[in-house]
Amino acid sequence: MTSERTGILGGRFDPVHLGHIATAALARRELALDRVLLLPSGPSPHRAALARAADTDRLEMTRLTAETVSWLDVEDAEIRSAEPSYTSVTLGKLAEAGHQPTRLFFIVGADAFADIATWHDYPAVFDRAHFAVVSRPGHPVDALRRRLPTLATRMRVATPVHAPALAIHLLDAETPAISSTAIRVRLQAGQSVDDLVPEPVAAYISTHGLYRAPSGE
Template sequence: MRDVDLGRCVAVLMKRTTEGRTGILGGRFDPIHLGHLGTAAVARRALARDRVLLLPSRVSPHRGAPAHATDRDRLALVTLAASSDAHLSPCDLELESDAPSYTSVTLERLRDQGHRRTQLFFIVGADAFAEIATWHHYPAMLDNAHFVVVSRPGYPASDLVETLPDLRARMRPLTGGAARLSVDADTAPVVFLIDAVTPDVSSTDIRARVARGEPLDGLVPANVAAYITHHRLYTPQCGD
């Protein structure tokens, strides 16, 4: 299997996305799986055909242990996962720095690249957003972009209206996964809630399956599974 070409510069990706809405889905992606891609698809439909950037994090501030796969391998997996969808683009913005991958800092860097805050839509699962009060520079960071919160198995996005009462005034529940985000160009950032069914997959389970020699059918794209196998990621020989 040939190595993935990782030569595309983040500056090129930024240039291609400064016009129109830009969705941003960040995560450790260790590895990226169909749950991540399902969340991206729901949000992209809501963004009405605009691009979604997939940002692997370098150092997660919410997890003490380092990633199991290298930065290069995780970016390669993201690149492969995005290759079959013209609306998805891998982005190495958070891999350029050794500092923790804070969402607040990433949004500020994207704005420095020419994005207006009303063009940025940060996509996040409802399970992660439930812990938003622990995020760096909360609540000020919510003013740097719109947030698109998508249900995850066991975590309906609509429940956040009750569990996060301090943010209720910002929230806009959307009916159905195909709902479209409707905001004016000068609308202050808000939090969109989308209840939708996404695949019940976890990176932890995938790594455990690989270590046991089990197939990954229905959990990751075929090219991602092939890369994991070819490069022997997440196997006991790698020290996982």
């Protein structure tokens, strides 16, 4: 069983960008994490208006990103699963693989966390890991105490001091306002995204012709 303090940052990563790395770095710094796992989500059942990358490409771009940062790694449990992915189930699988819940920190934006009551296996999901909630533009973590009063007693300002009891850690700091959707829009318009994604990801997108507008447009 691992004793490492491990963060988990999930997302479609379509594509992974510098904002994701900044969020992971913030959580690592504020919570004294040993490493952060990037968790690409499973296939989306919804048709997208903009071109999207295949799951194999999303996974490879995530791996290329992890190779650029010593404390990043990739967890592919969700993207390789044929079943719908739920945070609670994924955290349970990590526990079975030897991760202690009190050493796991699930990193999520305040905008997504505001709807936590709609998540699968709520509120038991809080027994699976700590939650590290990061402010997002227009969604400060301070507002969560008012929006989710039943969870207020679990919330605490993020600190690197070890917390034996599972908690909701609030990280009130700015991270770059970058979105994968905006990146896909720029790429479809033939614009550069070199300032928004890691260098190897930009090279991969260019080499494989990802996110281009369909021919004829």
